[in-house]
Amino acid sequence: MASQGSEYAIETISLTKIFRDWWGRAKVIAVDKLDLKIEYNEIYGLLGPNGSGKTTTLKMLLGLLHPTKGAPFLLGGNGRDPRINERIGYLPEDSYLYRYLTARETLDFYGRIFGLPAKTRKSRIEALLEMVGLTGMANRPVGTYSKGMARRIGLAQALINDPELLILDEPTSGMDPIGTRQIKDLLAQLARRGKTILLCSHLLADVEDVCDRIGILYGGKMRVEGTVESLLQHTDEKQIVTSQISTAALEQIRNIVEREAATCRISSPMDRLEEFFIRTVTAAQQQGLATSGAMSTTKIGDFLREHAVKPDILDQLVAAGAHEDNQAASESTDDELTETEAVEPQADTDLLQSLADAGLGAPDTHKVEPRSADEPNPAPPTETVKRDVLDELIGRSEVDGGRTEAVDPDRTGDPQDA
């Protein structure tokens, strides 16, 4: 995007941070000569175990910490420049909100710092409150919120200026699965509008679901970097998912496979726990059960969508010469998506319902190898994760991409990196 004045949305040049003790002796090398390059309109996942330098990197990008060596650039400028801050949204690793302000006052405060005119501010606050499902509790002090609810407000404040670049540190920590899913959907939507997102997390499932490209930090150094697919796909294995078929047919298939001298496993696919959870909660909501917690709407603030058709963003998208073919891909996704979105207002059970429906109606698109029930918590070995994802990717690409994409559109972003 030529107009941005820089090739990358985020760029660090040999960024180094050494924490010293009182005597000036180097104690910890938190970030070590990191060269990070994140392009515009990319969802980048920064992964790593605790203490690997993720948050330190973000803090240096935002000017909260001074780099020991090297330089970070945000949108081609300094993270401390108010003109740059105007265009970014940041959610820290914990929602550091004023406990004595209500949700509405909190958003109003940040809106005022951005100098949003009163009318815009009001409408955006309402839209955001609705989006994060806290309209009913908007006049309660944030100090009385649960962690997940505070997280939602944190996310809302990061979006109040409709930022070009979102920097999210563990956005889903403390969130219920529906909230997590919403955030993932939101991120995908924002990305389709040409936003750049830097996501920092150790919840691998989240990163895997939404990110175009990931990098894994360890000891302040980048160990692996690449597109999710290139990193996770087992190109030497194939998976077939079928609807109910006879044992005889299965035997035949096994024979064919064995004739090729390949191995073969056969089992019934399982739902992902996430889908199952969302279905259950939707059912409860349909029965009108009372809750004092967050409501799960998946409405996305109008102002965050409105601009999608704004010429400047379209221009930017078109101007992205380097990404011409992804362009085509994401536009086609848009078409598919409008369907889902269009249903959302009239079917007053909203997007969540459609998510659940998709889960119910299209089990065959999701059939995967059996796996342990603790799937949404896939912190441990990369080996397992890889297998799961591989299965899923194959299951999807080979059977029916269209319907899944409508529900889980972030996947469709992948072609651009393929």
Added chain:
Amino acid sequence: MHSVWAVARNTIAQALRMKVAAVVIILLMVLLPMMSTILVGDGTLQGKLQTFVSYGLSLMTMLLCILTIAISTYTLSNDLRRKHIFMIVTKPISRFQIVLGKLCGVLILDAVLLVIFAVVIYTLTMFIPRLADAPEVQVKQAADEFFTARAALAVPEDKTEIEQQAWEVYRKLRDSGQLPPEMTSDRVLSELKGHQRMLSRSVPVNARKVWEFQNVRVRDPHEKLFVRFKYEVAVTPIDDKIHGVWEVGDTRQFQAGVGAWKTPIARVMRSDATRTMIEIEIPASVIADDGFVGVAFYNPSLNETTVIPEDVELLYRAGTFTANYLRVIMLIALRLVFLAALGVSASTWLSFPVAFLAAVAVFLLGMISGFIAESFEYVGGISGLLYDFTIKPLVWMLPRLDGDYNPTRFMVMGRLLSWGFLAQACAIMVFVKAGILTVFGIWVFSNREIAKTVV
């Protein structure tokens, strides 16, 4: 500007919901009316008024100062400690705007509270005479000496002359070899100076001393002048009374015959107790056309002792009570501005308890700044250059809160706080000292690592 305002609003909300402000408000709302009825002073109406205003203003000033220090040191350091600041500095706002926003928030809150309590104290003060049912004499005294804003003129001591005389005596003693051998020459000199000072002030029997005042201007020739003094004596008379003849007017006319006087000279003979402040009232028509007023004291032989009239001042009405009260409130506002700047500045690099203690320490030192400045001046005379570049600027940075800068003094004595004095205090305390502190705070805050964890 909008971002400064956003931070200021949030600071006010923080202070209000911290309930510190609420405690101060309730405390004052209960204590002030209570004080207005309970305090009696010396039993006279003026005494009651003086005691109420003195305690009321002092209490309000003290509480507001502590409140200012508490909020100003808390707000920014708390944002830093609880990391609220992460979400603010990453918004389009400069660091200096955050500091200014915090400062503005504290000042707006201060201004509101100060106005509220100033009005409360003023109203109560105005109601005291109506409720007191005091005799006519006391009402008049209160009107003359309390519900007024009088300018006070005093004749400054001629230090150089006293020193010269002391030297002369010293030289004489030295030449004649009469210096006491057990004393250092410095000691002898200072004793001599004290002696000379006493001599220059004392009036022996049958002698006359004249104090000359220039530029005495009253707004209305029907106004009154007041001569204020206190008698000290060498030997206390049996009845503790001193007889005195006071002549006030254009004393330069004494050379001319009585018939040639252009302006009258008032002559008052009276006997008064020693060691108490006395005020005598003189019509303002005695003032010479060029604004000259001489005050002469004659010590009649009746007294049989040397009399030392101390603190001789010429007072005249130079403004209204209400306008003076307003300026006194502004003087209080100046110290709040200073303290707010001090607190915010300290909290940019110190954690809350440390910044609070430091600010309170500075505040308390400011309350005795005159004494401190004097004692360091003495040390400074000895230690020289090192002192000039280290302690002297620090002592200078201390706020001046005592002596001439003590707001209640003006009210209790019905003294005029002139606009000129206020402007000068404002320039030094706000524009220079608070300005330096704020700039320092902004500099520190702009350069520090916000996310740095200090263990």
